Amino acid sequence: MKTVIILSFLCCTMLFSLTSYPQWFDSVKHAAATQKIDTNKVQTLIHLCEAYAFSYPDTAFFYGQQAYALSEKLDYDNGRLFSIININAALYAMGNYTLELDYAFKLLPLAKRMNNIYATGFSNGAVGDSYANLGEYSTAMKYYREVLKIGIREKLPELHRMYSMLAPVFIGMQQYDSALFYAKKGYALFKTSPCFTSNDWDTKWSESAVYTELGNAFAGKGIYDSALFYYRRSIPVSEYIGMTINKIDAFNGMASIFRQVHKFDSAKWYAQKVLIEKGPIHPAGKQKAASLLADIYELQHNADSALKYLHLAIQLKDSLYNHEKMMAFQNVLLKQNEKEHAVEVATSALQNRYRLYFVISGLIIAFTITAIFIRNKRQKQLQNIRNSIAHDLHDDIGSTLSSISIMSELAKAKSPDALPLLNSIGESTAVIQENMSDIVWTVNPQNDQLENVINRMNLFASEILDVKNIELQFTSDETLAASRLTMKQRKNLYLFFKEAINNVTKYSEASKVIVSISRQDHHINMCIKDDGKGFDALNVVNGNGMNTMRKRAEELNGYFNISSEINAGTSVQLKFKIT
Structure with a gap:
């Protein structure tokens, strides 16, 4: 299995042939040896690892480890990422799939921390490559599909490689x-x-990989002519770029086909082409070629040659799957399973916590709704009581006071001697009727809006000031219309205003009164100003209704102030908070 994903995402630098570009290698190795310890040196070491990966993988592994160690020292995530990617390419070429998987697992938390599509693609692809190389195809498929999803979603130009990479997994x-x-x-x-x-x-690398995988897929279906066609197309491209692994896979594919169609000489020729490749490159491919040769020679009853290649195949297989490597593989899987189990436990605990939060939130919401319902029900009951009180006051006490007023007028006509007393009774009855009217109006819940209070205040001031020929200028903000007052606030505001206007009519000798009511934030501001004779505010502490107005302001938890000067008029201010 090729490291398809690793190379799929890389914008690869040229993998130079050692024999073609010795000066390049010498200069880069010199730079790596003399550079100061920084991220540039990490990149140089990564380039060396990448360049050696498929020709001298043991050397590549050496440079890759240096790059990774330096990245750890510098806390350089990009260096960690690409050093592991190229280390795994070298490990794949050497056939050390267990260590490849161990390094691949380091990429998963790294990609999560880096949080970008390429790091995520690299990490899933590297783990998928390692599992596929170890023959764990179902597990590999899970990681490969994540890479394919990224490629489709992001419309990456390397999408063709992500489709091709799944072909060998399905073959497996x-x-x-x-x-x-x-x-x-x-x-x-x-x-x-x-x-x-x-x-x-x-x-060229894409072309080599695509042709090789097409050859493998057609061979798996038994369509040998097409398989041979694409194998033959891949070989010169692989040779051109020095991609020995793809060339070995193509040679093995052709040898297997010729073995199936009993063209043993051709099969042996291509299998031997694999074994003459020098260096520790693709031992799995060489083991496959040796096994194929042993099988062919056995069919030809050539015992010596069959035994020779059988021994070679066993040696190569042992180098790939010896006891120590398999134990290491099991340990890697065990560690990964433990990590996955820990993640599952943490996820389950988090889900249980969320469920608990959901239940608590539901109870809080239910409690809140119930409390609102009960409060609304009580408010409705209180409103009904207030309506009943208002009606009773208006119908019973109001009619009684009206009767007293009428009877006092009749008594005046019949008893002239009692006229002063009857006048006093009539005046007291009128005052009580007026006060009772104010109380009935205040209790009525239909008047809770501040707009209703302002209208009544305007009406009261107009009526009482007109009698004294005092001009009224009454202004209020439009924003006050939607504001609501409690019954206590409504009562105290109105009675405060009423007391202030009464004082103007009785004592000020004014010709004009200006009333302004406004809202600022959550406060009501009221100012009543006249142009009357005024008084010395420093010498007048009580009287003129000041105690009454001060009491109303205190019940409103508000601010109350009177400013006045002789012959300069008087200003009364009230400020209180509303909800």
């Missing part, structure tokens, strides 16, 4: 129809992609 799962579908899809996207039309390394 013996789902050959699906393998061919994804291989063809990858090929179609590659041919139509505007990003891969030149002869640069990245385009």
Whole structure:
């Protein structure tokens, strides 16, 4: 299994051949040795690891480890990411899939911390590669599909590689129809992609990988002519870019096909082409070629050659899957399972906590709704009581006072001697009737809005000031219309105003009164100003209704002030808070 995802996301630098560009390697190695310890040195080491990965993977692994250690020291996430990616490419080339998986798992929390699509794609792809190389195809598929989702959602130009990478996984799962579908899809996207039309390394690498996977998919379906066609197309491209792993896979694919159709000489020729590749490159591919040769020689009854290649295959297999590596693989899986279990436990605990919060929130909401319902019900009951009181006061006591007033007028006509007493009774009755009217109006819940209070205040002031020929200028903010007052506030505001206007008519000798009522934030401001004779405010502490107005202001929890000067008029101010 190729490290398809690792290379799918990389904007790769050229993987130079050691024999073609020795000066480049010498200069980069010199730079790595002399550079100061910073992120630039990390990048240089990563370039060396990348360049050596598929030719001298043990050297690549050495440089990759240096890059990773330096990234850890510098706390450089980008360096951590790309050093692990290239380390895993080298480990894949060496066939050390267990250690490859161990490094791949380090990418998952790193990608979560970096929080970008490429880091997420790299991490899932690297883990998928490692599982696929170890033959855990179902697990690999889970991670590969996450990468494919990212490619489709973000419309990445490397999307063709993400489709092609699924073909060998389906082959490993013996789902050959699906393998061919994804291989063809990858090929179609590659041919139509505007990003891969030149002869640069990245385009050639895509071409090599797409052709190889198409060959594998057609071979899995038993369509050998098409498989051989794409294998043959991939080999020169792989040789051109020095991609030995793809070339080995193509040689093995062709050897397997010729073995199936009993063309043993051709099969042996391609299998031996794999084994003559030098260096520790792709031991899994070499083990497959050795096993194929052993099988062919056994069919040809050539025992010596069959035994020779069988021993070679066993040696290569042991190097890949020896006891220590399998134990390490099991330990890696165990650690990952423990991490996943811890995540599941934490997730379950979080879900239980959310459920508890939901239940508590539901109870709070239910309690609040019940409290509001009870409060509204009580308010409605209180309003009914207030309505009943208002009606009773108006109908019973009001009619009684009216009767007293009428009878006192009749008594005046019949008893002239009792006229002063009857006048006093009439005046007292009129005052009581007026006060009773104010109380009835205050108790009535229909008058809770401040607008109703202001209208009544305006009407009262107009009536009483007109009698004294005093001009009234009454202004109020339009924003006051929607404000509401409690019964206590309404009563005290109105009676305060009434007392102030009565004082103007009785004592001020004014020709004009200005009343202004406004709202600022959550406060009501009222100012009553006249142009009358005024008085010395410093020498007048009580009297003229001051005690009454002060009492009303205190019940409103408000601010009350009177300012006056001789022959300069008087100003009364009231300020109180409303909800």
